[in-house]
Amino acid sequence: MNKFVNDKLNETRNNLLKEITVLSDAQFNSKIDMNMWSIAQVCHHLVLVEEASLKAIAWGLNQVDSTQKERKKVQLILERTKxxxxxxxxxxxxxxxxxxxxxxxxxxxxxxxMNFLSTIKDKSILAEKSVMHPALGELPLDQWIEQIYLHELRHIEQIREIKLILDSKH
Structure with missing residues (x-):
């Protein structure tokens, strides 16, 4: 995995932890609306997405006929109006x-x-194989890795918005 992606994974995770470590458990679990997730639920969703991404990448690596599809604009994940x-x-x-x-x-x-990715000897294979992504369609495996930190960035913005609303209510 390239250094840029590794750095982005670390940077976004550190930013996420900075956002949540200052909260009380009550704030962490507080819902501003019954139809919206709490910050705790947003974070749990991030865990589940990361685990699902690992499974998808592992599955994709084991596929014989999984040929590369076109590159996607994974940055679209950051578009929160959608x-x-x-x-x-x-x-x-x-x-x-x-x-x-x-x-x-x-x-x-x-x-x-990170442990799983470190076991992949030839990282170039990640760009050659792809797996269906629920939001982005057929996605090359290296872009599955990229979407982890982009998805996390999307939700860090959501967490910041929730915190602002929670602060304004007190």
């Missing part, structure tokens, strides 16, 4: 979370994906 419905598999739990519990889940999912 609402995306999370697939059931990456919908967060409704139960409240403790911040440390979610930080542990985030650290665990990141460690798993």
């Amino acid at each position: 609402k995306m419905k999370a697939p059931k598999i990456v919908e967060p739990d409704v139960e409240p979370f403790e911040i440390q519990q979610v930080i542990d889940l985030l650290n665990d999912s990141r460690k798993k994906i």
Whole structure:
């Protein structure tokens, strides 16, 4: 994996942790609207997406006939005016979370994906194989990795908005 993507994964995760470590568990689990996720749920969704991405990449690497499809504009994930419905598999739990519990889940999912990626001897294969992505369509595996930090950036913005609304209510 190239240094840029590695740095972006680290940078976005550090920014996410900065956003949530200052919260109380009550703020973390507070919902501004019954139809919206709490910050805890947003973070749990990020864990689930990272775990699902790992499975998709692993599955894609094992496909014999998985040939590269066209490159996608994965930056579209950052376009927050377009609402995306999370697939059931990456919908967060409704139960409240403790911040440390979610930080542990985030650290665990990141460690798993980084360990897995470090086992891929020839990284160029990631650009040659692809797997269907629920929002982006057929996506080359290296772009699956890229969408992890872009997706996280999208949700960091959402978390910042939720925090502003929570602050204005107090």
